Amino acid sequence: MQRTVAVIGGGPAGLMAAEAAVARGAAVHLFDAMPSVGRKFLMAGKSGLNLTHSEPFPAFIDRFGRDRDQLEPVLAAFSPGAVRDWATGLGIETFVGSSGRVFPIDFKAAPLLRAWLRRLRTAGVQFHVRHSWIGWDGFGALAFATPHGPAVFAADAAILALGGASWPQLGSDAAWIDLLRDRGVSVSPLLPANCGFNAAWSDHFRARFAGQPVKPAILAFEGSRDRGEFIVTETGIEGSGIYPLSARLRDAIAAYGVATLAVDLLPDYGADRLAAALCRPRGSRSLSEHLRRTVGIAGVKAGLLRELAPPSALADPTALARALKSLPLPLKSARPIAEAISSAGGIAWDGLSDALMIDALPGVFAAGEMLDWEVTTGGYLLTACMALGKRAGEGAADFLGLPPRQNQVKPFQ
Ligand SMILES: Cc1cc2nc3c(=O)[nH]c(=O)nc-3n(C[C@H](O)[C@H](O)[C@H](O)COP(=O)(O)OP(=O)(O)OC[C@H]3O[C@@H](n4cnc5c(N)ncnc54)[C@H](O)[C@@H]3O)c2cc1C
Numbered sequence: 001m002q003r004t005v006a007v008i009g010g011g012p013a014g015l016m017a018a019e020a021a022v023a024r025g026a027a028v029h030l031f032d033a034m035p036s037v038g039r040k041f042l043m044a045g046k047s048g049l050n051l052t053h054s055e056p057f058p059a060f061i062d063r064f065g066r067d068r069d070q071l072e073p074v075l076a077a078f079s080p081g082a083v084r085d086w087a088t089g090l091g092i093e094t095f096v097g098s099s100g101r102v103f104p105i106d107f108k109a110a111p112l113l114r115a116w117l118r119r120l121r122t123a124g125v126q127f128h129v130r131h132s133w134i135g136w137d138g139f140g141a142l143a144f145a146t147p148h149g150p151a152v153f154a155a156d157a158a159i160l161a162l163g164g165a166s167w168p169q170l171g172s173d174a175a176w177i178d179l180l181r182d183r184g185v186s187v188s189p190l191l192p193a194n195c196g197f198n199a200a201w202s203d204h205f206r207a208r209f210a211g212q213p214v215k216p217a218i219l220a221f222e223g224s225r226d227r228g229e230f231i232v233t234e235t236g237i238e239g240s241g242i243y244p245l246s247a248r249l250r251d252a253i254a255a256y257g258v259a260t261l262a263v264d265l266l267p268d269y270g271a272d273r274l275a276a277a278l279c280r281p282r283g284s285r286s287l288s289e290h291l292r293r294t295v296g297i298a299g300v301k302a303g304l305l306r307e308l309a310p311p312s313a314l315a316d317p318t319a320l321a322r323a324l325k326s327l328p329l330p331l332k333s334a335r336p337i338a339e340a341i342s343s344a345g346g347i348a349w350d351g352l353s354d355a356l357m358i359d360a361l362p363g364v365f366a367a368g369e370m371l372d373w374e375v376t377t378g379g380y381l382l383t384a385c386m387a388l389g390k391r392a393g394e395g396a397a398d399f400l401g402l403p404p405r406q407n408q409v410k411p412f413q
Pocket residue numbers: 008009010011012013014031032033034037038039040041043044045047048049050051052131132133134161162163164166167170171172173174175176340341342367368369370378379380381382383385
């Protein structure tokens with residue numbers, strides 16, 4: 001008799017788990033709480049869908065920091081190159097951008113998702129949307145809330161791919177945490193990752209500069225220096241330049257109550273050249289005019305300088321140069337997880353087998369952002385979610401004793 005696998009969660013991790021399990025001959029049923037699957041994947045497409053990264057594998061895997069050892073075998077089995085081949089198999093060509101990031105050539109997620117869903121349906125995956133998983137019934141069957149009332153589904157194995165807690169309006173609301181903790185599963189608290197931060201802007205600065213990008217800049221914290229850009233928001237700062245530092249900033253704030261970022265507003269100026277330029281006599285020109293004419297500091301950068309530099313620095317060209325190269329920006333707290341790009345925390349690695357089966361729940365596997373790992377943006381999130389989904393799908397098939405790849409999923413025609 002055909003063995004049944006239930007995949008709960010239709011994000012990239014769940015869809016890849018379904019693909020792996022159906023390729024092994026399982027009858028796969030995929031459930032999602034939302035009216036359609038892949039909503040966060042589609043949202044990622046709004047900013048170009050950074051699918052993966054082209055850097056060499058050792059550098060790629062190092063991005064995962066403390067989670068490197070757990071993720072290395074998973075990503076070796078579904079590498080950044082495999083992600084590109086997979087997209088090509090769905091009829092979507094990719095390209096490497098100047099930063100090394102990999103995108104579909106049209107920067108869109110919808111055509112890729114459409115082709116993927118078509119291929120999964122053709123392979124036999126059955127989709128059940130508006131099915132919100134709420135735990136198990138008294139007989140061990142999966143229990144769902146649906147618009148038509150409660151429903152149950154008995155599966156031979158289940159794969160949970162329920163996401164983290166960012167952007168809950170797209171479906172991943174982390175309601176699974178209590179369901180799993182009640183069953184003895186160890187779950188680390190979910191925290192914002194790749195997130196913005198709150199700063200204590202004056203009313204004047206906020207009113208003038210909220211919404212403006214600061215670029216180019218170098219952001220430094222605890223020995224790391226990254227060139228990038230950020231946006232001044234009503235409450236603080238946000239944007240791609242902050243994300244590589246956000247885990248460390250968040251953890252430092254938790255430990256010390258504040259984290260002070262050092263912002264280099266003139267990354268293309270050496271400190272000496274800058275000091276020499278600022279020491280030129282300014283005659284009757286105001287300081288603002290002098291800064292604008294000599295080193296091009298104006299607008300939001302000039303606003304930041306006035307907001308954050310000690311008043312004494314504004315009177316002394318050498319101190320001014322130092323402030324422009326390393327402006328202290330104290331951050332008070334991370335923005336809420338609902339606004340973050342992703343979340344840290346989740347099901348602890350030490351409660352999972354290599355095949356991603358939850359030790360406390362035999363026959364139940366987990367994949368994607370709901371596991372306890374985090375990584376910066378750059379295509380690493382989607383690649384790891386898909387690789388974990390593949391590992392969980394194959395793990396479930398192995399658990400059910402299914403032979404290797406019976407039902408090869410055909411490339412998109
Ligand atoms: C704005 C934005 C842009 C991003 N851009 C990129 C990018 O360019 N590159 C990149 O690598 N990453 C990007 N990410 C991150 C990436 O989208 C996520 O890491 C990834 O989608 C997580 O995949 P997942 O399958 O684990 O979870 P999700 O994609 O969150 O999917 C989880 C699914 O589970 C369902 N679900 C949750 N609870 C239940 C339940 N109780 N019952 C049934 N179903 C449930 C949800 O409805 C959802 O469909 C972006 C994220 C955001 C918010």
